[in-house]
Amino acid sequence: MSLLDFACRHRFPGGFELNLAFTTDRRVTSLFGPSGSGKTSVLSMIAGFLPPQEGAVRLRDRLLTQVPQGVNVPPEKRRVGFVFQDHLLFPHLDVEQNLLFGAKRRQERTGRRIDLERVAQVLELIPLLSRRPKNLSGGERQRVAIGRALLSQPDLLLLDEPLASLDEALRGRVLSYVERVVEEWDLPTLFVSHDQASVRRLAEWVVVLNRGSLVTCGPPAEALAQPELFRWRAESGPINLLRVERVEAHAGGWRGFVGGQPLQLPQLDDPPGDSVFVQFPPSAVTLSRQDVAGLSARNHLRGEIRQMIEVPHGVFVAVDVGQILWSDVTPAAVAELNLQPGVEVYCLIKTVGLHVV
């Protein structure tokens, strides 16, 4: 039996129609698509906020919605935790009361117990417990919102663009809290995003949708490599995200390894952890058939071309350097260098173009 089965059709008053079916077994699934593609509506249907005109939602062995057969479990009985884009903490309660709102109402449940002490510890909320939501920063509010949903002992956690209201510096941090939560409680999670970097970092399964219907679904590396995606170049197009391991001080800066190859990191304010993520756009990657010396670009990662996707005015080349990274090159360059799948290339990346998250 799968973890989540979703198949719903709903026509909105404005004429937008959602018609989507997907199923997932993985712990962390991402709904990925541009704004207005219907991602939030899908979450609302799973949470029971929006009954679809037709369709069914099943969470493990529990049928939550089946229309028109008349099954519609109310939100309070679904055991589905919801973290909203803009946190929606109760302004008249302090942090501790917010956290316990759901916990108090689910006391009778046995089985997996998520307790306040551990949640406050993992999400680093202990110094905040007596504060009011209006006296918290954006990142703190989002952490409280995640903790509040967790403590309602959900069978499934829904995250609706939990990073969208945060600035970029905070995103990486909140994302690592979400990672911790998923690890700590082994909690099935479905999260919505239009940001490839967070999807690639977190998701084990990706459901890509556009204009209310399914584009594709699968593991991130495959689902995010669909040519259809690149129509959304500006907003949610591919972004490179590499996991850099064994970070160490080197030559007055920081260096780490990607697939055994060294990568020079930019200057950092704080010493990084043992492993970090670096993010950079495909346009920051230059391809070369030979390893060239005497260039200002510090990083030369050797890899093999896996896939090439032609888009108007360019070609996206996927190179396996231990992890997949994308380069955006011109059709003329492809012809001149004779680039094709299987060919070995060097990816030249300027250190200053790397963004550590």
Add this chain to the structure above:
Amino acid sequence: MWTLTAEEIEAVWLSFRVGVVAVGLGLPLAILLGYLLARKSFPLKWLVETVADLPLVLPPVVTGYLLLVLLGPRGLVGSIFEEWLGWPIAFTWRGAAVASAVVSFPLMVRTLRVAFSEVDPRLELAARSLGAGRLDCFFSVTLPLARRGVIAATLLGFARSLGEFGATIMIAANIEGETRTIPLAIYSIANRPGGFENSWRLVIISILLACGALLISDRLERRRSRHESA
């Protein structure tokens, strides 16, 4: 000269009692209706809105007349109360309380409707997803967040009750110690020979009470808007 006469003390005390009972009768219903009007759409909503607003524009005497028809000793509802419960309504303080409740009802509904519509409905969704049923959600999230509106509505309703004259005199008449509230007492005293000069004590009390209620509800209103923008 500053001390109140027994008749005046009686009127002030009665007015308080009538006001408290009137608000107690009207508030729960006003909360329910204010919430429904703020949140739900239902058939004939316009009709409900109109009927709820009617006492605001109807001459109070007409409201009192209609109440007397309904609640009088031979009225549809009044006869039931008198025969089955032994509680006559017309020409008793209960009638004065009902008249005040009806006349102040639209003011309370309007204030509460605004207060409820200012509560983000998605906070209610959040509460539901955390395991709170509809009623639980209303009492633990919606109502506490609209509490300033509830207090403002209570004060406005109470102040309007203290001023009720037209409907009260129709259904409850002007019986000293039973239905003679502050406005009726002022009217009675002023109509006596040489009484006009003697009405000023109750006039000042009326003004002070009205100003006090308005000031407090206004302050709550303003603090709420400042709170929202913060």
